Every structure is written in structure tokens, then in C-alpha cells.
Amino acid sequence: MGLYTVHLPQWKKDEISEIKRLASEYKLVGLVDMYGIPAKQVQDIRRNLRGKAELKMTRNTLIEHAFGEQGDLGELSSRLSGHSALIFTNENPFKLYSMLEKTKTKMAARPGETAPEDIVISKGPTSFRPGPIVGELQQAGIPAAIEAGKVTIRETKTVVKAGQEINKKLADALVKLDIKPMDVGLALQAAFYEGSVYEADVLAIDETAFYNSIISAATHAFNLSVNACYPTKDTAGAIITKAVREARGVAVEAAVASNDVIxxxxxxAQAQAMALQNITG
Incomplete structure (x- = not known):
């Protein structure tokens, strides 16, 4: 225990020791943002992570103490926020980020929250009968009207853009329309792994796009190797096939008599003779 923890209550010392123990047992130590996650969802997340990662919620000051005594982990302290928690795993940071993204669920927006993306209300009928709901939707900036005895959205409209605040009237209207724009779940803030700190923006990889890029690069490399006649174990067969095809074409064009092209x-020659006969005939 460090000198600056000597005067701490025993329970705080125990908590710091527990953080240090977990940090020494796992390859990766990460910080996750717990803001706005309901208690039930936290329980579900813990259950989904069981056997893969361990989640620990504690005071930020105790995390700072523990990190300060763990040397390199001190780099993570600057990423602490008011709602940070710890996560420990033996997975690499990219696998952990992907795993946490899959724990997220959609929830209704609360007044004052920031839209994570453009919120678009689509044109068309709703399930509501005529009533006060029309005025409530209109006050929220949603173009509602009554058509054929039902409340209808008259045109598709972006009611709030990504990064803008969602006001109370709009939040209430979105709830009524059963639109849940908020991704709620553990958000990885930073991870310490094999001596390096990984920020969330580095870890956010579109796996499908990345896979397609690799396939495209491999295809281009294969074609370049074949067209440049640069043989490798993967392209030698295609290069030989291409060479044989081109040699055969030259032999036929030059009327070189050989067993392979005779x-x-x-x-x-017969086709040319018949064509000539048709012309002169």
C-alpha cells in the first residue's frame, strides 16, 4: 500500500487492493462509462460478460489511488469521468470494444440528452386517433395532421440533428411514437493493454468494411502479380495459364502449325475461306 493511502479507512484500503489484484490478474484494464444505464440492464450486462470480462464499480478517487500505485496504469487516470467504472479482461482491446457494443440496447431519450444521430420521423399514418396528440406532436416540431380518421405524419422530417439537445416536448413525443434513439450500454472510454493506452475512437472499427477492404486488397494484389508476371505460390498457376492462353493466341494468329494449335x-482458315467464298460467290 502506498504512503498516501496509509491514513485511509480500512474498507478503502481493501477496495484499492482489490483493484490492484484484478489489474495484475488480467491482461487488459479498461474504463467504461456507466452514465444512464438502469440497474436492471447493468445486471444483464454482468450476466452477458460472465466468463469473458469482470466489471467493477467503485469511487474514482480509489481508482486513482490504485492506478497511482500500479505505475503505467496512471495513464488511464486522465480518462476518468464522473460515471467511470472498471472492466478487466484477457481479450484484446478491439475484441472488448466489439463485445461491449453488442451489450447496448435502444432506449427512449430523456429531456436534455444529446441525440447520438439524426432523429428522423417518417411520413405516414400512426396508430393514434384524433385528439390532443396532434397538438403535442406539432409543438415538438413534428408535422402531424388528421387524415382518414387517424393521426398522420404529413412529411418525413429530421426533428433533431446529431449532437443537438433533445428538449422535453420532443422527448415526450418520441416516447408516444415508440422511437428509442438512445444507445444505452457500457461505452469503453480507454483501455490499457500490453503497455499502451487505446482510446475508444481507435477501437471503433466497422468489421464488415474492414473485411471487405482486405478482400479488395487481396484481389488487387493477385491481379497485379498476374499482370506483372511476378510469380508467387498463389499466382504461379494463373500466370502460367495466362501465358499459355496468350501463346496459343499468337500461334493461331500467325498460323504456326503445331500439335497444340493445328x-x-x-x-x-476454314472460316476465313468460307467468308471469302460468300463475298466472291
Missing amino acids: DAVLGR
Whole structure:
């Protein structure tokens, strides 16, 4: 225990020791943002992470103490926020980020929250009958009207753009329309792994796009190797096939008689003779 923890209550010392123990047992130590996650969802997340990662919620000051005594982990302290918690795992940071993204669920927006993306209300009928709901939707900036005895959205409209605040009237209207724009779940803020700190923006990889990029790069490399006649174990067969095809084409065009192309040479000559006969006939 460090000198600056000597005068701490025993329960705080125990908590710091527990953080240090977990940090020494796992390859990765991460910070996750717990803001706005209901208690029930936290329980579900813990259950989903069981056997893969361990989540620990504690005071930020105790995390700072523990990190300060763990040397390199001190770099994570600057990423602490008011709602940070610890996560420990033996997975690499990219796998952990992907795993946490899959724990997220959609929830209704609360007044004052920031829209994570453009919120678009689509044109068309709703399930509501005529009533006060029309005025409530209109006050929220949603173009509602009554058509054929039902409340209808008259046109598709972006009611709030990504990064803008969602006011109370709009939040209430979105709830009524059963639109849940908020992604709620553990958000990885930073991870310490094998001596380096990984920020969340580095870890946010579109796996499908990344896979397609690799396939595209491999295809281009293969074609370049074949067209440049640069043989490798993967392209030698295609290069030889291409060379044989081109040599055969030259032999047929030059009417070179050989066992491999004699049929094609004679066939070409016959076709030319017939064409000439048709012209002169």
C-alpha cells in the first residue's frame, strides 16, 4: 500500500487492493462509462460478460489511488469521468470494444440528452386517433395532421440533428411514437493493454468494411502479380495459364502449325475461306 493511502479507512484500503489484484490478474484494464444505464440492464450486462470480462464499480478517487500505485496504469487516470467504472479482461482491446457494443440496447431519450444521430420521423399514418396528440406532436416540431380518421405524419422530417439537445416536448413525443434513439450500454472510454493506452475512437472499427477492404486488397494484389508476371505460390498457376492462353493466341494468329494449335489454325482458315467464298460467290 502506498504512503498516501496509509491514513485511509480500512474498507478503502481493501477496495484499492482489490483493484490492484484484478489489474495484475488480467491482461487488459479498461474504463467504461456507466452514465444512464438502469440497474436492471447493468445486471444483464454482468450476466452477458460472465466468463469473458469482470466489471467493477467503485469511487474514482480509489481508482486513482490504485492506478497511482500500479505505475503505467496512471495513464488511464486522465480518462476518468464522473460515471467511470472498471472492466478487466484477457481479450484484446478491439475484441472488448466489439463485445461491449453488442451489450447496448435502444432506449427512449430523456429531456436534455444529446441525440447520438439524426432523429428522423417518417411520413405516414400512426396508430393514434384524433385528439390532443396532434397538438403535442406539432409543438415538438413534428408535422402531424388528421387524415382518414387517424393521426398522420404529413412529411418525413429530421426533428433533431446529431449532437443537438433533445428538449422535453420532443422527448415526450418520441416516447408516444415508440422511437428509442438512445444507445444505452457500457461505452469503453480507454483501455490499457500490453503497455499502451487505446482510446475508444481507435477501437471503433466497422468489421464488415474492414473485411471487405482486405478482400479488395487481396484481389488487387493477385491481379497485379498476374499482370506483372511476378510469380508467387498463389499466382504461379494463373500466370502460367495466362501465358499459355496468350501463346496459343499468337500461334493461331500467325498460323504456326503445331500439335497444340493445328485444329484452331485449320478452323480459322476454314472460316476465313468460307467468308471469302460468300463475298466472291
